[in-house]
Amino acid sequence: MFLTQRQKRILQLMLENPTGVSIKQIEENLKISRRTVYREFGDLKQNNFAIENQKGKYFLAGDTQALQKVKEAVQQSHSQNVISVAKREKVIAAKLLLSTEPCKVIQFALDLNVSEATIQSDLNTVEKSLDRYGITLVRKKGVGLLIAAPEKIRRQVLVDLLVNQINQYDFFKYLHNEIDSQDLFLTMIDKELLLQANECLHESVFKQIKLDTDQKEIEIILTVAIALKRSSAGCKLSFLQPSTDSLKYQGYVYQFLALFSKRSQLEVDQNDVTYLANKLLNSDYHNTYLTYDEHELAVAAKVKEFVQHISEEVHWDFQKNPDFMTKVTKHIIGLVQHKVSLLPDTPIEILQGLSQKFGQLYAAIQKYWQLFFPDNQLTSSELQLILLYFANEYTSQSNNRNLSALVICENGIGTSAILGAKLKREFTEIKQVKTSRVSTLNQLDLSNYNLIFSTLKLKGFPRDYLLVSPLLLDDELQKIRDYLKKYEQKYPHLSEQSSFNQQEVTHSVEKLSKISISALFSSELVNGIKVQLLEYNSSDLIAVVQECLAHLDPTLIRKQLPVAKNLLKRVQMAPVGIPNSQIALLHTRSPEITRCSFTMFDLDNEISLQSMDHNTIQVKRILLMLAPDNLSTPEQQVLSTISSMIIMSSQNLDLFTNGSQKEIQEAIANLILQDLKETLLNNSGEKA
Template identity: 30%
Template sequence: MYFSAREKKILELLLEYHQGITQEELEALLKVSRRTVYREISSLEKTLHPLDIQLVKERGKGYLLLGDEQSLVRLRTELANEKTDDFGSTLERQRAITAKLLVEAERETIQSLAFEFHVSPATMMTDLKNVEQSLNNYRLMLDRVQGDGLAIVGDESERRNLLRSLIYSGVNEYDFFHHLRRLEETNLHHKSSNYFLKLVSNEALYVANQGISESQLFQDVTDNQLVQILLILAISIDRMNLHNSIEEEFPNEDAEFYQHAQKILQVVGKMIGQSVATFEVSFLARQLSGVNYKIPQNIFLESYDVTLSYQVRELIAAVSQQSTNDFRKDDTLFYDLSAHMSAALKRNYVSFDKEANPLLKKVIEKYPALYQTITKQLRVYFPQAQFNEEELGYILIHFASSLERSPQQRGANVLVLCSSGIGTSKILESRLTKYVPEIETTQVARISQMDCINFAQYDLILSTIFLPGFEFPYKMISPLLLEDELAELRLVLMKQSHRLPE
């Protein structure tokens, strides 16, 4: 069970002052407002329910914990074993502070923030200065009112997109889908141990998942795209429930995205018991337009983008001329890269000092010259676009996959669990096929599909991320399968060969 620093302090006070502690005493000890205490108490009431403990308020005494001795001892044990949030770095802490301020409906004081994030008020002031500078890149600002605390104010759509980006960068796909699977309509009390994921309500995540599932539009998107869709929808639900609405319309080039958004929000509206404004539909349609959830379309379809096709062709030709490899004859590269660029150019990037993805860094380190060439040529053929390092890494993967592409080999039955997208999946398949002849078939699956997989049928399970609590033996690999990893895989398969079919 997870408790925030403030929730943990309230519970410790309630256990210490078992005769009761007043609203005013909690405000003074925590250095927060009356509304904040009400909100924390309301959250704790739900959290304590599975422990058979009630949090009540009695006249003349204040707040009390009611439960049998065994339940109270269990709560003390939970608190003693509870780890405080460790953000690992100053940058991660500043992301968490920004995310919290984006979620909060009321102003926060420097003292209360310092308490929650386990730093001194002086350190918190330094953190807030950096947060304030980062917000200058968006239509948002840190509003300070002496004696009344501080809050982030500004454009609602920017707030949601920035919050989505911060939460997404703070949670991995396995933890996200594990938490989502624990949520049921009759039991929404499960709390994630991840600080960022806890900023989205379980109710909103559940409703968002139902809306997306019923739409049946996203079976073919990657895990990280699905996480981002679910997050932006859940964040929007929480914001709508707080009466914070989108107040501008977003132009959409394709009416299809608007229809998809309408379909999803009709389900959401019924579940949350309110009608959804047209601007909300327009906002969600804009988010969906940045998701490549359709099969890549061929050049004979009416919706084929001639301008984009020309740019991609020119990019591939220029990279071929600048490198020692001719990519121009690889039609798969052209179609896959066209689909990727179509989505990438529509995507709303939020580059809040995000640390580089370590897996993409390995790709870049593997192909440094190719990476530099692609980066240079993108500026020539897509001069109006700005690509962050992560997006450049994914574009590089398409070219790297072309280098590694080869006919299928034969061997053992292998499952690869990969959350990083179609480009990463393809380079994995390519390297396994080319360099591990012991493999007969390779299936790549997303983390979100794990409930539908019969793991027992595979001779070897590989994963690009850590899978805590996974009951089958598996081996972690990098998306590039470097030489030492390939050698180790071949050795493992050779040792298993006596169990493989002839």
């Protein structure tokens, strides 16, 4: 049960006066208005007790257990733990943005357990922060604090603030009634409203769009809940222009509203429908390419050529997967339009290992970046981060010759079946054919298909496709033969290792020595891998680093301070969060470290960190890799192999995020054994 200081004082009055208290008594005791008293009564109704009125006297009602909980809650000296200044300022900003009436300084002071002078100081910082978004903080003497801003901007800033502060894991547990949260941000919106919005969205909208992250789902739920709350309070949007191709999303919004109106009173206008439809369009991962503005479209066209040339150079079809194209396009748009800060031009070990493993692919990326984006010079680390996108796609997709084709038709029946059968009969390379209507395309994974044929034009479609007639005329058969021939020339069938890896040729004696060192070192390192829980950890990364070091084997580090400084220097140099994951990798070398180690810490409390691709992620596991200052080449190669393995695929990211100690040890051992076998085979081949 979460109660503010003011609510506790109201309940205390009622507990002290079991026959009831009047509104006037509450006003005089708490120095608040009648309107505020009624608002607090409304908020208190969400708990498992009732406030009843008999002849103007208000008293508590409920079962014995519920009333006992009220007494325990009231007896607590604070309504929540002491929070940081930065968090307190964000709470104030969020409450101001959400409120539909003036807020009082004394109200903030009571709710946050600080003095009015402290709140006044906080407000100066809040005012500057809001001003960056064109939002004005208005202070009216005798009235209170107000926000002056266009409604659309007000809602968007509020949603962004809440999304960045709310823990994703706690959010979904809260919605599923698995926890009673005291989080100030999570409980800021009525839980009943959140529950109803979430249920109706899942029954309507979420079945018809694809959201690529949990954060996107949380953002949609909050956007809808806040829109309903603000609109019902009479806070209207100015005229909004519907986005291009947003018509079907308006349909999704109407489906949602029809469901929601059956459960609760609803007041929205056309501008709210347009606002929500535009949000859904922007969030639908299948249709992200439709949301680019004019300038972004120009960059997106260059990215497409950039990827095409790399694909042809390394003979691997990177254009096959629209999800990959969307991710890499968004990332490059951010770089070209200077929306993000570049990674520093200093070595980042995890990315360096990747560029060594995929030398030919990295060279192609460097070559064609200069060709297509000559005015945007990138650091080596930033280019290696782009390589990460390509390497992940390469390791997760197969380039086999059993070609599969997707046939897109208007209705998906009749002529489409004829077309599919004819394709398989005329072209033996095509082993599988899938037919689909345009309306069901968003339910398909386009990366499963090498070739796409369509009987109608597809405006804005993210993949290359061949336009054909439903009956496949003779001249079209030749056109398809030419299409297949070009495809096979561009992307010939390659061995699993492909030509991305280049083996270093050395003398056999040197190689044998390196193999022996690697085997012994690897065995010791793998056996020493640990996964352990970091209980009650801080939300601050610097404090977490110190806590991790304090929990290590005391024989591993001679002096902690120099090692901690090295790690903090690495944290300040560039983001340590791994893209598209919930893990962060920290690594350093130091003379104070006695041996190599790899330890993973599961965090009791997730922390928000920036990832290498400039997004914010919720980190639940810290990977800590430590090594002495002087390492042999084989030892460096083993550590580099492990670093690269972490980010090599979504499966590996999941392993290092959720895997047990034994599972991770087995996976790393297996990879190292494969590398050793390949080295032995190469030696054998050279002797022969």
